[in-house]
Amino acid sequence: MSAVVTLKKGEGRMVKSGGMWIFDNEIESVMGTFENGDLVLVHDFDGYPMGIGFINRNSKIRVRLFSRKEDTVIDEAFFRTRLQQAWEYRKKTVDTSSCRVVFGEADFLPGLVIDKFSDVLVVQSLALGIDRYKELIVKLLKEILAEDGITIRGVYERSDAKVRKQEGMELKKGFIGEAFDTNVEIVENGVHYIVDVKDGQKTGFFLDQKYNRLAIQKLCEDARVLDCFTHTGSFALNAGIAGAKEVTGVDASELAVHQAEENAALNGLSSTVKFLCRDVFELLPELEEAGEKYDVVILDPPAFTKSRNSVKNAIKGYREINLRAMKLVKNGGFLATCSCSHFMTYELFTKTIGQAAHSVHKRLRQVEFRTQSPDHPILWANSANVPESYYLKFYIFQVVDER
DSSP states (O other): OOOEEEEOTTOOHHHHTTOOEEEGGGEEEEESOOOTTOEEEEEOTTSOEEEEEEEOTTSSEEEEEEESOTTOOOSHHHHHHHHHHHHHHHHHHSOTTEEEEEEGGGGTOTTEEEEEETTEEEEEEOSHHHHTTHHHHHHHHHHHHHHTTOOOOEEEEEEOOGGGGGGTOOOEEEESSSOOOSEEEEEETTEEEEEETTTSSTTSSOGGGHHHHHHTTGGGTTOEEEEESOTTTHHHHHHHHTTOSEEEEEESOHHHHHHHHHHHHHTTOTTTEEEEEOOHHHHHHHHHHTTOOEEEEEEOOOOSOSSGGGHHHHHHHHHHHHHHHHHHEEEEEEEEEEEOOTTSOHHHHHHHHHHHHHHTTEEEEEEEEEOSOTTSOOOOSOGGGOTTTSOOEEEEEEEEEOO
């Protein structure tokens, strides 16, 4: 390793506050030769060692740190240790039948996501430096899981996120190793799903809401439930399996609704859990006009903003759906509402929900506030600078009329 990256005086604030990234505009100089993806040492302006990471001139995130210790050797033993630590953490904190095994920077493996769906792994590589080690990492993880008696029958790569283009990388998806049936059955919270790891969103299924889905089950017993942005039906099916008397799931994607209906049939819930292919923003006013009321309304929208520039429009969207949803909740019923956008901060999301309640003259009694499942750990740092780590905000409220 020959290159040394030196920071400008006063820069590197993210790294100094616990983050793993160094941006292009923070660098004073790079001494030595390197190719994109190579390991480099990082020094502060005065020569103080900041760590070791990989560099990519195509990315605004110029260096992603592997370790804050400059003498760390990045070899097979390094990756085995990191993966073993990640797996041991999951065994302590979550149901590992299906879970996120590696969550990028929060597991000190920057740019890498690995999800386990039953006996299948799905790998997402989002940075050039980690991409070089992808096949080694898969081999090591399979060995670690085998030590616990878990045989992985197949690995699929879903490195097809657009963010790879910002790294100067091509989008990529396909089998790592032998081909297999990419429709994988999993069980979560007692609900069965078919996960399409080849063409489903992201890696195929949103594991981050696992325990939030469980949290709404008790509220849904003998209830009339509306699940908005249902995707493949996960919240709706948790409501159904908990004994809801009637559940309607809504999504704008025909493919998602079809998969949701298949999942309902898989669980024997087709008679109580129904799905509509509709735009939620159009449907909610229609339901209000028709006088419909629900015991529980669930809002699990996609990220309305993926950049700071579009936050104002996102606020309008979150306020609109939340006030519409509150109007549809019976007096004393419940609203579960969330945001998965990093840029929609906790404070901003909380304020927006409060404004929505005020505008429709409803009082909110907070039942609980939750974040993402523990297999998506939140690495404490300056969270505004660690987008990968803290992003999911999830509230459950009782909605009551003004008294």
